[in-house]
Amino acid sequence: MFEPIKKLIIKQLIEEISILDATNIELVGHNIVSYIESKRLIHHGINKDYMPSGYTVDSFSNNSEIVVEYSTEKGYFKDQSPKGTTPAKYEKIEKDINHAIAHKPPTGPTKIYLISTQEEPPSFRAKFNNTSIYQSYGSKIIIYDARELAKFIYEQSVESYENAECYKQFFPTFAQNLDNYEYYGTVPAQCEKHISEPIILRTIKDHFTDGNQLCVLNGVSGAGKTQAVIDYIHAENSNFENILWISADDWKQDTSLHSVKRSRGGIPINIAGSFNTSKTLLIIDNLDRTINITQLQELNEGFTKGSLVLITSQLSDIGNKSYLSIPILSHDIAMQILGEDSLNPSERCEEIVNACSFSPLILSIISNIINTEKNLSRNDLYAVVLSDPDAITSKDGLSIMSKILGKLNDKILEALKKIANSGSYQHDSNFLNYFIGILHRQNLQKLSILLQTNIPGILKVHDLIAKAVQDNLNTNDVSTSIAEYINKDNIEMSPSVLREIHLCYTQLCEENKRLGDREPDWITYALLQVEGEAKENIYRNIYKKDILKVENIASLLCIIDAKETHAYSIEDKDERSSYYEQCADEYQKGIETFQDEDFKAELLHHRGKALRRYKRFDEALECFTQVLKLRPNWHATFGQIAHLGTQYGVKESVEECGEAAMRDLVNFMIEDFSIVPLRVSLGALARLRSYHKLKNDVASDEEKVIALANVITISALEGLDQFYEAYVSFTSMFGYQYPKVCVELAETLPEMFTMPPEAIDKYQWVSACEALTNTAIAAKFSGKMELFNKMSHASIVFADKISNKKELNSFVARAIAKAYIEAEKPQLAINAIEKVSEKDINHWLLYRKAEALLKLKDPSALDVANDALELALEDEKARNNLSSYYDLKRQCYEKDAKIPEALTEAKNAVEHCKDGKYKSTLESTLVRLAGLST
Numbered sequence: 001m002f003e004p005i006k007k008l009i010i011k012q013l014i015e016e017i018s019i020l021d022a023t024n025i026e027l028v029g030h031n032i033v034s035y036i037e038s039k040r041l042i043h044h045g046i047n048k049d050y051m052p053s054g055y056t057v058d059s060f061s062n063n064s065e066i067v068v069e070y071s072t073e074k075g076y077f078k079d080q081s082p083k084g085t086t087p088a089k090y091e092k093i094e095k096d097i098n099h100a101i102a103h104k105p106p107t108g109p110t111k112i113y114l115i116s117t118q119e120e121p122p123s124f125r126a127k128f129n130n131t132s133i134y135q136s137y138g139s140k141i142i143i144y145d146a147r148e149l150a151k152f153i154y155e156q157s158v159e160s161y162e163n164a165e166c167y168k169q170f171f172p173t174f175a176q177n178l179d180n181y182e183y184y185g186t187v188p189a190q191c192e193k194h195i196s197e198p199i200i201l202r203t204i205k206d207h208f209t210d211g212n213q214l215c216v217l218n219g220v221s222g223a224g225k226t227q228a229v230i231d232y233i234h235a236e237n238s239n240f241e242n243i244l245w246i247s248a249d250d251w252k253q254d255t256s257l258h259s260v261k262r263s264r265g266g267i268p269i270n271i272a273g274s275f276n277t278s279k280t281l282l283i284i285d286n287l288d289r290t291i292n293i294t295q296l297q298e299l300n301e302g303f304t305k306g307s308l309v310l311i312t313s314q315l316s317d318i319g320n321k322s323y324l325s326i327p328i329l330s331h332d333i334a335m336q337i338l339g340e341d342s343l344n345p346s347e348r349c350e351e352i353v354n355a356c357s358f359s360p361l362i363l364s365i366i367s368n369i370i371n372t373e374k375n376l377s378r379n380d381l382y383a384v385v386l387s388d389p390d391a392i393t394s395k396d397g398l399s400i401m402s403k404i405l406g407k408l409n410d411k412i413l414e415a416l417k418k419i420a421n422s423g424s425y426q427h428d429s430n431f432l433n434y435f436i437g438i439l440h441r442q443n444l445q446k447l448s449i450l451l452q453t454n455i456p457g458i459l460k461v462h463d464l465i466a467k468a469v470q471d472n473l474n475t476n477d478v479s480t481s482i483a484e485y486i487n488k489d490n491i492e493m494s495p496s497v498l499r500e501i502h503l504c505y506t507q508l509c510e511e512n513k514r515l516g517d518r519e520p521d522w523i524t525y526a527l528l529q530v531e532g533e534a535k536e537n538i539y540r541n542i543y544k545k546d547i548l549k550v551e552n553i554a555s556l557l558c559i560i561d562a563k564e565t566h567a568y569s570i571e572d573k574d575e576r577s578s579y580y581e582q583c584a585d586e587y588q589k590g591i592e593t594f595q596d597e598d599f600k601a602e603l604l605h606h607r608g609k610a611l612r613r614y615k616r617f618d619e620a621l622e623c624f625t626q627v628l629k630l631r632p633n634w635h636a637t638f639g640q641i642a643h644l645g646t647q648y649g650v651k652e653s654v655e656e657c658g659e660a661a662m663r664d665l666v667n668f669m670i671e672d673f674s675i676v677p678l679r680v681s682l683g684a685l686a687r688l689r690s691y692h693k694l695k696n697d698v699a700s701d702e703e704k705v706i707a708l709a710n711v712i713t714i715s716a717l718e719g720l721d722q723f724y725e726a727y728v729s730f731t732s733m734f735g736y737q738y739p740k741v742c743v744e745l746a747e748t749l750p751e752m753f754t755m756p757p758e759a760i761d762k763y764q765w766v767s768a769c770e771a772l773t774n775t776a777i778a779a780k781f782s783g784k785m786e787l788f789n790k791m792s793h794a795s796i797v798f799a800d801k802i803s804n805k806k807e808l809n810s811f812v813a814r815a816i817a818k819a820y821i822e823a824e825k826p827q828l829a830i831n832a833i834e835k836v837s838e839k840d841i842n843h844w845l846l847y848r849k850a851e852a853l854l855k856l857k858d859p860s861a862l863d864v865a866n867d868a869l870e871l872a873l874e875d876e877k878a879r880n881n882l883s884s885y886y887d888l889k890r891q892c893y894e895k896d897a898k899i900p901e902a903l904t905e906a907k908n909a910v911e912h913c914k915d916g917k918y919k920s921t922l923e924s925t926l927v928r929l930a931g932l933s934t
Helices: 002-017 022-037 091-103 124-128 132-140 146-159 161-168 172-179 198-209 225-239 271-277 293-304 331-338 349-356 360-372 378-386 389-393 398-405 410-421 429-435 438-446 463-469 476-488 495-503 505-515 522-527 533-542 553-569 573-593 597-613 617-630 635-644 652-671 678-690 692-699 702-718 723-734 739-748 762-781 785-802 810-822 826-833 843-855 861-873 876-895 899-911 916-933
Strands: 066-071 111-116 141-144 214-218 242-247 280-287 308-313 323-325 426-428 450-452 458-461
Touching (some): 022 066, 132 141, 146 161, 161 172, 172 450, 198 323, 214 225, 225 280, 242 271, 271 280, 271 293, 331 349, 349 378, 360 378, 360 398, 360 463, 378 398, 398 463, 410 429, 410 463, 426 495, 429 438, 429 458, 429 495, 438 450, 476 495, 476 505, 476 522, 505 522, 522 553, 533 553, 573 597, 597 617, 617 652, 635 652, 652 678, 652 692, 678 692, 692 702, 692 876, 702 723, 739 762, 810 826, 826 843, 843 861, 843 876, 876 899, 876 916
Parallel strands (some): 066 111, 111 141, 214 308, 214 323, 242 280, 280 308
Antiparallel strands (some): 426 458
């Protein structure tokens, strides 16, 4: 997990660097270059009032041999030369270099650092190296763009606590990520400068020590329940094998913990399954109903392993021994949270402590506002809090919090109100940049008003804070912003967009209802991305609409999405194929009618998909090729071409184009996972195994395999529902050669591997079954039999469900047969294979049948293995697997003690094997048999 988390943290840090203002990039950059050069530099780029100044270079060494120039200019790396001409021209870069040279005439400094908040594009270096200014001074120039700055800041911060503290003040998200690194993606971050209360921590520990398996920590909003739970996790983490944290919003009343659908969207998680397979601490935050230990019977198996459940709630239940009221803060801790000096306290400090000790959140916000609002003194804010006796005596804290927050900077307060008035207190962090503005988001984070949840990329406001400022609850503002955000995001359904749609799904539904009948728009498009009643109603109403009458891209995309959704509802294959043909013809009319490039690109892209679906492959390729002329870097189209190349019956030329597109996508992913939309990456990984040469190229380089594994891990952190398809492909390609990679992922994300079939779409069941089987095999190779048993058991749950069908196709049957064989249930494998029609039987399926018969000691195993080999020899796609077929025959002969025959097949297996690790295993078998035959 280390590398994927590091990449995600660096990605978020790049985003924070890109929004630094001119002053802060100078402060950050000056510190970085001073560190690199191990010397103190002179800084003249900003004046005594911390404002940018001119007339000199920004930073320089005492002898002027080193000069540093900083830039926040958006077009810093943009080629300003006339289109189609060479060499490239970079005006701001040239200006900075000439400025640096002029600082130390006549030859200039020996080093010129150029520091930019922008990311340099991949094509920049090659173009820049051909410019005259690079030809003259290239040996002196050192460029740090946002990406390189982020990597360096990360490495410095991990290396030294002092370095980290220096950078935290500039990058609040990075600060929270660093503080929460060990628990990233599992447990929320704590408030800035959080101070633990030993009394509360000891009370929770004593509650569990007394034999309770459930603790419901209850108290009023803002009493510090969530922060106390985080404290408990940090103190007790080593005593548990697994930590699971969910919001109570995710666990609806009367629903099973076997299938919890997180509010961010994506696949459900099997809380009960994960809880019961290892010693687990389960956190359910902010439960709005009372609960009894008897309602958690589905967790009994986990309780026997020492697992515990810790719930926070504003509700109490007198007489229920599982309930624990959170203790009031001690006087000393309250003083520390306020930031008071106990030896020299402020005038009205004692009054504030007496009035607000029930709420660590109120004390913390008071302290943070005092430290942030320079024009507000401590005593002035204390006076405001204490000015209303009724507010002080009210123990819900709402009135006090309202008075405190009223002293925020007006613009920051308005930003906070926008979040509160949306009705959702959780939002995607990138969406908030658009919704309230980047600087306001950062300031709210610095105040610990916006905090990271346990889900990467989601920030939340405490409900007490939100309710204290809420003055215009409505669905319009946030829904309109989401619509604009989708359009701004170039209509890519990125994890950021999908998260925000899921988080505000209720608001979007209400706004859609309020707006009534209208032409499809971005709100319509957003609701089409989420399975449910809203999507069903929308698509049925619009899929017949004429695309030639649309007036904007949102309407066009909604109708196309609706047509695709309708196609999935057509069960008859011929009828569905005919429908795709109709769609393709309609899209062609649109291509001929519309002049707008965005319209044409979308219609070409979707026409290509429709053509592929009814097997007009050459025309589909032509469509995708035309799309890339309009949008050269549209990764989704690369993915479609790669998909096209895997279709049965395509020409060799189409397959070659597919492989080239797949190679490009894989290289993009390996170079930078954030370049390719995750959904495209997962789709590509799901099909990579169809391109044997490319797969082997990747398999020969461990770093490339790990890079692709990181994409899988990141998709799991994001919770995308394509996880299984990509993972099964990955395990089948690299599980044997790199079992450690598969095993580590299973160990670090156990909830992804304990899904009940009911929790995911049926079309994913086969992928899930095979992924779990492959992981079990990798665990066995790694000697981790406990994990093998868990994964094998999980795969059988899916296999049993799938095999309930009366008929199975060859692909499905061999996947579940493999699961049964690994679980030592060969007869069930045979039963599944017998459900395949005679015409659908192939060598892949016969291989599994022979394996099962071999385990059953059935003498016909050898005959079936022979049949499988004969068919495999006729299939070009099986060329790389022939060694396994020969080895299976070897096993059959050896089982019958026919050592000479087994030796012959062992030699054949070695001769047909190219895989280094597998070949070593076969060679060891050959040596052993040779010894037996002498």
